[in-house]
Amino acid sequence: MSNDSALARGDHKLQHCHDSNVCVSCRTSLFRCAHSIPEGAERQYIAETITPREIPEGALICFACWVHTWRTIQQQGIIAASTVVMNMNVCVWCRWSLAQTHSHSIPEGPERTIITETIYPREIPPGGLVFYACWVAICKNVEHATRIEDNRQTPTPSSLHQD
Known part of the structure; x- marks a missing residue:
């Protein structure tokens, strides 16, 4: 049966769309x-980290988030979600x-103020960097x-008073 006929009959499930080229945790x-995100402690930790979002089917995480997740589970067990971007x-x-x-x-300066x-509500992490192209735009x-x-601040000719 084709997708079109299933949709016409109303036999479809709402699917969560996600970008398979983006880390589900830090969105890089x-x-x-x-x-891939295996079942178990790793999946549970990542789910807690990205709450209220859910982990979609087939979601992937970047290497940095994988290492962070694995180390956290190994060293401390499953902990509360961190607001810090892992990567x-x-x-x-x-x-x-x-x-x-x-x-x-x-x-420090006006560029940092605009970024902030x-x-x-995110913050600039210590040692934070921007793409060169983003820097030019900023x-x-x-x-x-x-x-x-x-x-x-510059007065216009119409705003000057002539006596």
Whole structure:
């Protein structure tokens, strides 16, 4: 029976859509190494970590999340979910993997402020990095905001009083 005829009869189940190229835990791109999630303590820990989301059928996790999960289970047993992104090798801005790309550190300044405001409630982790392309976009946002602020403070000819 084809999918179309099953849908026409109403014999379909709601399926959870997920991107099979993204880690179910930290949502980074799975360019390289990906692991399936076995039944047991690992699956339970990951499920607690990503709550309220559910682990979809066939979901994968990145190597960094796999190592973190395995170490956590080995050292401490299953613990409460952590709010920290497990894979620190991701762009703070767009959360894509920084593997084999140019990245930029995040110094103090208006750029860091824009990143902090944009990613809220997440925080910039110590040593956080951004893609070079994201850094360029952030710098353009700072320039644009500065230009707007300068225009607000500069009096226009119509606002000047002539006596």
